[in-house]
Amino acid sequence: MTGFVVRRIGFYTFVAVVLAFFALPLLWLVTAPFTDTPTYEVKVPDFTPANFQAIVEHPYALGSLVNSIILAVGTAALVVLFASLAAYALSRVRLPGRDALLYALLLLSSIITGTAAMVPLFQLAVTVGLIDSQLGLILILTGGLLPAAIFMLKDFMDSTPKSYEESARVFGASPLQIVGHIVVPLVRPGLATIAVWALANVWGNFLMPYLLLSDVEKQPAAVIMYTLYTEGGQPNLRLLSTFGLLYSIPVVLMYLFVSKKYGFRFHGGIKR
Amino acid sequence: MAAIELRGLTKVYPGGVTALDSLDLVIPDGEFFALLGPSGCGKTTLLRTIAGLETATAGSIRIGDRDVTGLQPGARDVAMVFQDYALFPHMDVTDNIAYPLRIKKVARAVRAQKAREVGERLGLEKLMDRRPGQLSGGQQQRVALARVMATQAQAFLFDEPLSNLDARLRLEARTFLKKLQRELGVTTVFVTHDQAEALAMADRMAVMENGHIRQIGTPAEVFQRPANTFVASFIGSTPMNLLDGVVRGDTLEVAGCRVPVPETAAGRLADGEKIVYGVRPEYLSYAAEGPIAGKVVLVESLGASYLVTLEVGEDLVQVTVPEGREPELGEAGCAVPRPDRALVYRDGELV
Amino acid sequence: MSTDAAGLGRVRASAFVAPALILIAVFLVFPALWVVLLGVTNYRLTGLAAADPEFVGLDNFVSALTDGRFLDSTWLTVQFVLGSAVIGQAILGFTLAKVLHGRVKRFVEGLVILAWILPSAVVSFLWIALLDRDSGTLNTLLGIPGFPWLLDHPMLSIIVFNTWRGTAFSMMLYGAALGNVPPSHLESARLAGANGWQQLRDVIFPHIRGHILTNLLLISLWTFNDFTPFLLTAGGPDGKSEILAVHVYKVALQGGELGYGAAVSTVILLINLVVAVFYLRLLREQR
Ligand SMILES: Nc1ncnc2c1ncn2[C@@H]1O[C@H](COP(=O)(O)OP(=O)(O)OP(=O)(O)O)[C@@H](O)[C@H]1O
Ligand SMILES: [Mg+2]
Numbered sequence: 001m002t003g004f005v006v007r008r009i010g011f012y013t014f015v016a017v018v019l020a021f022f023a024l025p026l027l028w029l030v031t032a033p034f035t036d037t038p039t040y041e042v043k044v045p046d047f048t049p050a051n052f053q054a055i056v057e058h059p060y061a062l063g064s065l066v067n068s069i070i071l072a073v074g075t076a077a078l079v080v081l082f083a084s085l086a087a088y089a090l091s092r093v094r095l096p097g098r099d100a101l102l103y104a105l106l107l108l109s110s111i112i113t114g115t116a117a118m119v120p121l122f123q124l125a126v127t128v129g130l131i132d133s134q135l136g137l138i139l140i141l142t143g144g145l146l147p148a149a150i151f152m153l154k155d156f157m158d159s160t161p162k163s164y165e166e167s168a169r170v171f172g173a174s175p176l177q178i179v180g181h182i183v184v185p186l187v188r189p190g191l192a193t194i195a196v197w198a199l200a201n202v203w204g205n206f207l208m209p210y211l212l213l214s215d216v217e218k219q220p221a222a223v224i225m226y227t228l229y230t231e232g233g234q235p236n237l238r239l240l241s242t243f244g245l246l247y248s249i250p251v252v253l254m255y256l257f258v259s260k261k262y263g264f265r266f267h268g269g270i271k272r
Numbered sequence: 273m274a275a276i277e278l279r280g281l282t283k284v285y286p287g288g289v290t291a292l293d294s295l296d297l298v299i300p301d302g303e304f305f306a307l308l309g310p311s312g313c314g315k316t317t318l319l320r321t322i323a324g325l326e327t328a329t330a331g332s333i334r335i336g337d338r339d340v341t342g343l344q345p346g347a348r349d350v351a352m353v354f355q356d357y358a359l360f361p362h363m364d365v366t367d368n369i370a371y372p373l374r375i376k377k378v379a380r381a382v383r384a385q386k387a388r389e390v391g392e393r394l395g396l397e398k399l400m401d402r403r404p405g406q407l408s409g410g411q412q413q414r415v416a417l418a419r420v421m422a423t424q425a426q427a428f429l430f431d432e433p434l435s436n437l438d439a440r441l442r443l444e445a446r447t448f449l450k451k452l453q454r455e456l457g458v459t460t461v462f463v464t465h466d467q468a469e470a471l472a473m474a475d476r477m478a479v480m481e482n483g484h485i486r487q488i489g490t491p492a493e494v495f496q497r498p499a500n501t502f503v504a505s506f507i508g509s510t511p512m513n514l515l516d517g518v519v520r521g522d523t524l525e526v527a528g529c530r531v532p533v534p535e536t537a538a539g540r541l542a543d544g545e546k547i548v549y550g551v552r553p554e555y556l557s558y559a560a561e562g563p564i565a566g567k568v569v570l571v572e573s574l575g576a577s578y579l580v581t582l583e584v585g586e587d588l589v590q591v592t593v594p595e596g597r598e599p600e601l602g603e604a605g606c607a608v609p610r611p612d613r614a615l616v617y618r619d620g621e622l623v
Numbered sequence: 624m625s626t627d628a629a630g631l632g633r634v635r636a637s638a639f640v641a642p643a644l645i646l647i648a649v650f651l652v653f654p655a656l657w658v659v660l661l662g663v664t665n666y667r668l669t670g671l672a673a674a675d676p677e678f679v680g681l682d683n684f685v686s687a688l689t690d691g692r693f694l695d696s697t698w699l700t701v702q703f704v705l706g707s708a709v710i711g712q713a714i715l716g717f718t719l720a721k722v723l724h725g726r727v728k729r730f731v732e733g734l735v736i737l738a739w740i741l742p743s744a745v746v747s748f749l750w751i752a753l754l755d756r757d758s759g760t761l762n763t764l765l766g767i768p769g770f771p772w773l774l775d776h777p778m779l780s781i782i783v784f785n786t787w788r789g790t791a792f793s794m795m796l797y798g799a800a801l802g803n804v805p806p807s808h809l810e811s812a813r814l815a816g817a818n819g820w821q822q823l824r825d826v827i828f829p830h831i832r833g834h835i836l837t838n839l840l841l842i843s844l845w846t847f848n849d850f851t852p853f854l855l856t857a858g859g860p861d862g863k864s865e866i867l868a869v870h871v872y873k874v875a876l877q878g879g880e881l882g883y884g885a886a887v888s889t890v891i892l893l894i895n896l897v898v899a900v901f902y903l904r905l906l907r908e909q910r
Binding site for chain 3: 011014015018019021022023024025026027028029032039040041042078082083085086088089090092093094095103105106107108110111112113116117118119120121122123124139140142143144146147150162163165166168169175178179183200203204206207211221222223225226235240244247248251252255
């Protein structure tokens with residue numbers, strides 16, 4: 001009996017500590033934006049809209065959110081398009097060297113990271129004039145995400161039965177018709193997963209835009225966060241906290257949407 | 273509608289498996305033709321090669337007056353029902369049935385009209401807005417048939433279309449399919465590994481083994497006069513008795529007994545020749561006196577009749593006995609063959 | 624071949640694969656090869672060597688491997704990976720997956736996942752606020768205003784930070800793995816009188832060994848290549864939290880020594896390669 005009580009107390013203490021550990025850092029994000037002249041301190045907010053006003057008036061803040069959207073949507077669209085074409089062909093046609101290619105893709109996706117490749121990517125961008133180009137950055141980000149995306153999508157395509165396509169083929173559908181009428185609708189959940197994964201990845205990416213975009217007009221929110229300083233060189237907490245909140249809301253919404261629609265299925269290695 | 277003609281058709285898979293070995297087969301226009309054989313004998317491969325989903329390694333395929341060997345599946349003018357039906361899960365019944373017409377660029381309104389007509393003919397009118405996932409197995413099967421009908425193809429190819437149905441539905445679907453094929457008169461090739469299905473439905477049938485056709489004929493021919501011991505042992509709900517024997521003058525010595533040479537083989541056997549004597553349990557009767565004498569070792573119920581196993585020397589002989597006349601276990605009894613139904617095989621082939 | 628269900632044919636299939644392969648080749652493979660090549664030059668961002676880089680052989684590698692700063696940085700990275708990934712994320716993630724259930728579980732999981740999905744620029748700032756010496760929440764709670772966490776304990780700070788940040792992945796992976804342990808095995812162990820620890824050791828761990836391996840190797844790779852700590856401490860003070868990812872950035876892009884930076888990057892690539900191949904081997908043995 002007492003053992004049970006002790007264990008219950010232990011369990012709830014553990015839960016309380018974990019809750020505190022994970023919740024404490026987040027408190028500031030939900031209080032400071034609504035506080036007049038916030039400090040690092042967590043205070044009961046006075047619900048002023050002034051900080052949001054300041055963000056609206058900031059020359060780059062809202063523009064950077066738009067930039068983030070351009071980068072994330074552009075990259076996700078390219079990743080989904082190219083990865084699905086490649087994954088479909090690799091899943092359905094035994095191209096020469098296919099298995100070696102897949103193995104190489106798997107390796108590439110895990111070993112070549114922004115950290116290891118930052119120097120040459122920077123140089124490459126400078127050399128071919130892709131520095132300060134959003135399109136260039138989108139292509140670079142796409143190249144980085146493609147191997148893992150192809151790998152995950154191929155798994156998905158392998159598990160959809162081939163008889164649908166064969167059936168359409170006997171009815172006389174051309175390969176492109178088969179892809180458009182049959183394959184894309186069938187693997188739509190897989191495409192959505194990859195799209196969300198790519199969106200989240202680019203939305204949070206700091207290093208690549210930080211290296212490759214120096215024009216503030218083009219920088220995404222992740223980089224603009226680090227320019228929100230006062231004239232005195234101190235972090236401008238009003239802008240920082242409010243902007244951080246605005247910048248976070250889309251990913252939270254996307255997470256809620258995904259977990260509701262697809263039950264947040266677990267895909268090993270989906271985020272890095 | 274068109275006849276299907278296969279000449280020397282061979283299919284070797286990349287792994288080296290020879291799934292079809294130089295097959296010759298002619299299926300006349302309008303025939304309902306069944307392909308039967310054990311698992312892995314190449315039935316599906318044959319069907320897929322006719323459809324063009326597999327390219328033939330050698331040989332030719334003609335449908336009607338065209339050589340289609342090198343054509344894409346869509347250009348061969350055949351329609352196929354897959355074992356899992358392959359109904360597109362993201363389209364409703366109307367769109368599924370109309371899909372072949374969509375490929376032929378028929379206008380949307382015309383397609384819907386045509387799909388409704390075909391659907392009504394198969395009793396699907398209340399289900400036209402449902403997705404395949406919301407249909408029972410029998411309903412899905414009918415949608416698959418409707419889709420095939422909508423193509424107005426020269427030939428239908430069915431790969432075990434009934435095997436996903438439960439026993440009762442399967443009987444219903446059998447009758448339905450047969451009736452439909454009669455009405456449409458489309459040449460139909462039907463794969464099954466349920467021999468009752470083949471015997472009941474087909475105009476003619478082929479029994480395959482290891483990429484070869486072992487016998488072609490009407491169901492009655494195949495059942496009554498299997499051309500070789502493989503077909504003999506494969507066809508029939510109870511396997512045929514196949515007993516080793518030797519020719520002794522105008523009798524056969526089988527399992528230590530003497531039986532008369534069957535009518536079918538009279539005058540074609542040489543004295544002292546080794547043969548296999550075959551007779552179905554249905555064509556043997558059980559009596560107190562008879563040429564094949566033995567002891568009852570097993571009595572199994574088949575419902576309206578009993579299957580009695582006699583031990584004759586070292587061999588076992590099975591006899592069907594009408595209900596109410598079944599013998600006691602251990603009783604001595606005899607089997608009497610019907611002379612016009614007993615068969616003799618030499619080197620595995622019918623004499 | 625029946626796998627070509629749509630009748631694509633090799634030509635069209637190759638056309639489907641080509642755009643992806645070209646992008647990967649240009650923006651992933653080429654940089655990786657380039658980094659190896661750069662590693663043997665004295666290329667600099669500015670100055671004389673920028674115009675006319677020279678071949679210097681293995682000099683960069685030699686100076687990296689004998690440079691105290693590089694070796695310190697490697698040692699700090701090892702601490703960072705062991706502390707935050709192996710000990711922090713994996714153990715906390717497993718514990719959460721094991722002990723939580725019901726409504727408590729859903730609530731705690733929500734928070735843990737939130738820490739994982741927020742952008743790194745935001746969470747690093749949240750931690751700067753949390754750890755601020757004068758008015759940060761932590762010091763207020765502990766009643767030690769003025770304690771400079773990021774200056775006095777930079778490594779501890781980024782290790783705890785990364786544990787907070789990445790536990791969600793391990794928690795979800797172990798959650799999925801534990802769901803696959805057959806209850807009958809646990810029940811028979813309990814009937815045999817096994818206590819909690821014995822059940823873990825004899826039933827659960829053998830069952831989820833594959834998952835544990837996958838998890839450890841993935842989170843190690845990610846943590847090893849993580850740049851986010853830069854946003855908290857910028858490697859400081861005095862290089863005391865300069866893990867390899869930050870080190871490369873500082874020498875190559877801030878210091879302008881691209882050749883030397885590339886040599887360090889090559890070392891990172893090699894370590895990644897070894898870990899990844901090791902991982903794929905283990906995965907294959909599992910099957
Ligand atoms: N894609 C393939 N690649 C290599 N071998 C194959 C392939 N498909 C079938 N085979 C082989 O070809 C032979 C014939 O297979 P098939 O599917 O035609 O048999 P089946 O008569 O339809 O059998 P079942 O009654 O089990 O459906 C088998 O030995 C099979 O292993
Ligand atoms: Mg088959």
